[in-house]
Amino acid sequence: RSIANWLLRRRQLSPFGACVNRRGGASAALLTDESAPDRHSLDRHVGLLYRPEEADWQAVTRHFCRPELVRLFDTLGQRALMVRRPALEIGERLAEHAGDGRPCLRFVLYGRRGSGKSLQMGHVASACRRRGWLLVTVHNAHLWMRHSRELHESAHRPGMFDTAGYGCIWLRHFYAMNQEILPGLRVTKELSWNAKESTPAGSSWKEVIDYALARPRYSCAAVQFLIDEIKLGSLPMPTLVCFEVANCLWWHRSGIKNDAIRRTPLQGEEPPWRADITAKQLTLLDAFKQLLDSDWNNGAAVMSVSPQGALFDRLREWMPRKLLGDEGFAYLDPFVPVYVEPYGPAEMSNMLNWYTESGWLTSEAAATDAGRAELAFLSDGNAGELLRIAGEW
Numbered sequence: 001r002s003i004a005n006w007l008l009r010r011r012q013l014s015p016f017g018a019c020v021n022r023r024g025g026a027s028a029a030l031l032t033d034e035s036a037p038d039r040h041s042l043d044r045h046v047g048l049l050y051r052p053e054e055a056d057w058q059a060v061t062r063h064f065c066r067p068e069l070v071r072l073f074d075t076l077g078q079r080a081l082m083v084r085r086p087a088l089e090i091g092e093r094l095a096e097h098a099g100d101g102r103p104c105l106r107f108v109l110y111g112r113r114g115s116g117k118s119l120q121m122g123h124v125a126s127a128c129r130r131r132g133w134l135l136v137t138v139h140n141a142h143l144w145m146r147h148s149r150e151l152h153e154s155a156h157r158p159g160m161f162d163t164a165g166y167g168c169i170w171l172r173h174f175y176a177m178n179q180e181i182l183p184g185l186r187v188t189k190e191l192s193w194n195a196k197e198s199t200p201a202g203s204s205w206k207e208v209i210d211y212a213l214a215r216p217r218y219s220c221a222a223v224q225f226l227i228d229e230i231k232l233g234s235l236p237m238p239t240l241v242c243f244e245v246a247n248c249l250w251w252h253r254s255g256i257k258n259d260a261i262r263r264t265p266l267q268g269e270e271p272p273w274r275a276d277i278t279a280k281q282l283t284l285l286d287a288f289k290q291l292l293d294s295d296w297n298n299g300a301a302v303m304s305v306s307p308q309g310a311l312f313d314r315l316r317e318w319m320p321r322k323l324l325g326d327e328g329f330a331y332l333d334p335f336v337p338v339y340v341e342p343y344g345p346a347e348m349s350n351m352l353n354w355y356t357e358s359g360w361l362t363s364e365a366a367a368t369d370a371g372r373a374e375l376a377f378l379s380d381g382n383a384g385e386l387l388r389i390a391g392e393w
Helices: 002-011 054-059 067-076 085-097 117-130 164-177 205-214 216-231 246-250 283-291 320-332 345-358 369-379 383-392
Strands: 105-110 134-138 151-153 161-163 239-243 299-304 336-339
Touching: 054 117, 067 383, 085 105, 085 117, 085 299, 085 336, 105 117, 105 320, 117 134, 117 239, 117 299, 134 164, 134 216, 134 283, 161 164, 161 216, 161 283, 164 205, 164 216, 164 283, 205 216, 216 283, 239 283, 246 283, 246 320, 345 369, 345 383, 369 383
Parallel strands: 105 299, 105 336, 134 239, 239 299
Antiparallel strands: 151 161
């Protein structure tokens, strides 16, 4: 508390402005009545909280939230997310970019872990879904590099490996997010699965997904077929690609071992020698990596970089240049870097007010200027840290 009091005396004013009343208690949280993300604007909604509609929450937004945040909303029986500048700036640029025929526009969200990069991406994805965009979202891909699920050699791409389990999981997720659009989309060429089975041109995307889910061995091939269709640029709507922790695509080693790949043993190393399977050898990750290139039109890609997907020697880094490495940075260049900064004083105050109103923050000290200053100091404006610390008070 002494540190918080010293900060207040040094600034000679409350860091929470009008959101703290004269008696030192918290005022009401500032919420906007506009629950549609595509209607939020920079001049009226920055720093305000909004309640996502149930359809947007179930289809899109909840997939971008941390598990502990989803559990908190379920416990409290209510949801409130903050409207922040990075998501609105990207949304405005995408609205201008839609349908202009230019190459894929790429944004890279960066910031310290817990700053809210995924939530900003979720806000953008929810807004684009309401505008009729096709959504291609990838979550937790860095875990695919640590745990294999039904790993086998690819029949369509020699020398590479399919992860059929993850392919089926993603196809179900993709269909649930775009189920209103997919029945009207048609493949432009015949898809050959094996020597006897194929899907004729003109079939719906839903038929392709249903075939792959019934035969999981072909799930990764189905993902590649759908991505090839997207890159043709012939879809009647724009496509938004959202990829969390994109720096994992340039891992040179992983936790997945392949006994079939032998290498020369290092000096003093005992057999057996099992080589790591890299991201380049996984057909599922390579297919999504193709969508992050700028060689296709009628779409955009929003991705984030995070220490979660970093190699062991970069766990403390958070800048794109360090996390992507030389190869990843060159692959994405040029891109628009978007910094997700810590909460400002007004955003911090509004978040603390909502935590108090909802019953997540129950300590009496949290209603005082000194207590709120201490929370701001301990969390350093980090949204994830504030959520954790508030639960401990």
